[in-house]
Amino acid sequence: MPNDEREISLRDLAIFLTALGRDLPKYLENPGRIHNHPRAKVWINAALNLGVIGIEESRIIVKKDSLRALMARIREVFSEWISSLS
Amino acid sequence: MDILIILALLIIVLVYTLYRLWPNEIAESIKGIVFEDVREDVLMNFLEASRIKKLKIERIDLRWGGWQHSVLEDVMNILSGYGDAFRYALAMRKFYFRELLMKIGSVKVVRAWLYNAIRFGLIDITYDSHGILCYKVSREGLEQIRDYILSAMEDLL
Numbered sequence: 001m002p003n004d005e006r007e008i009s010l011r012d013l014a015i016f017l018t019a020l021g022r023d024l025p026k027y028l029e030n031p032g033r034i035h036n037h038p039r040a041k042v043w044i045n046a047a048l049n050l051g052v053i054g055i056e057e058s059r060i061i062v063k064k065d066s067l068r069a070l071m072a073r074i075r076e077v078f079s080e081w082i083s084s085l086s
Numbered sequence: 087m088d089i090l091i092i093l094a095l096l097i098i099v100l101v102y103t104l105y106r107l108w109p110n111e112i113a114e115s116i117k118g119i120v121f122e123d124v125r126e127d128v129l130m131n132f133l134e135a136s137r138i139k140k141l142k143i144e145r146i147d148l149r150w151g152g153w154q155h156s157v158l159e160d161v162m163n164i165l166s167g168y169g170d171a172f173r174y175a176l177a178m179r180k181f182y183f184r185e186l187l188m189k190i191g192s193v194k195v196v197r198a199w200l201y202n203a204i205r206f207g208l209i210d211i212t213y214d215s216h217g218i219l220c221y222k223v224s225r226e227g228l229e230q231i232r233d234y235i236l237s238a239m240e241d242l243l
Contacts (some may be wrong), residue, residue, distance in 0.1 A: 010172075014162035017238065022153050025242055064243055071239050078232035081176055085225045 008070075008077050015046035031060035143204045148230045150237035158238055161231055164206060168199035175209065180222045206231065 019039040020027050027034050031053070034040050044060070047053040052070055054061045146157070165172050174189040175181060187196050200221060203209040207227035214220050 010162075010166035013235075014166040017235070018159045018162055022156055025153055028242055067239065067242060071236055074235060074239075075232070078228065082225055082228050082232075084176070085179055085223055085228070 008073055009049060012046040012049045013070075013074070015042055016050055016052065019043040019046065028062050031062055034060055143201060145207060146205050148206055148234050150234050150241075153238070153241060156238060158235070160202065161206060161234060164199065164202050164208060165231070168195050168202075171196065171199040172203070172208075175203070175221070175223055180212070180220060182218070182220045186221075203227075 017024065019042055020034070020037055027037070034043065037043070044053070044055075048055070050066075050070055052063055052066045054063055148157075148161070150156075169190045169192070171186060171190055174186060178185060183196065183200070186200075187193060190196050190199075200209060204211065204221075207224055207230055209227070210222045210224045212220055212222045
């Protein structure tokens, strides 16, 4: 099995990308609304695990740089997987 | 006396043979009642149901078309759900149904994962040297999924 556990959690990524549904970009533009979503708690946990948000005085701060870093990590992990196929 | 017994036996055999050859009207009439008012297409479905058919899987063209048309839920489910089927498949690269079943432990889950993974192009159907059906993780499919996820994330920036 590929050794990617330390690099990325597919479960957290799946929750981060899907738990808030197709309105995720709108929620990230206005993070204050996230708390009202029924799956907010799960999403916040996953996003914190991935390091793409921070919480300051119960306010959610979206870290765009961390999101970029996460994308780079995803690219790396997929590259490893793809190269393991050849 | 012996001749009488033999004659009686012969008559019994003859009568029984005639009885067996006589058309079974009751059976015929029951068959008529059962199928009389049934439509042709229903009868055909009834016949088709017992046949083993090859499941047709329609491929989904995985191109990012914005969040409102996203199928990320399905894509991420293939990667992280179904009892980690993706990880096992990736480790094996090429595998038989039974091999994945041994890891996952549920025919239903393996079948559902394979169906969706084939639909999204992650898994290719192939055959081994003996003509036995097996499955292969598709390099192109994995690249498409990577691009799809990254495109979705780019829209979040």
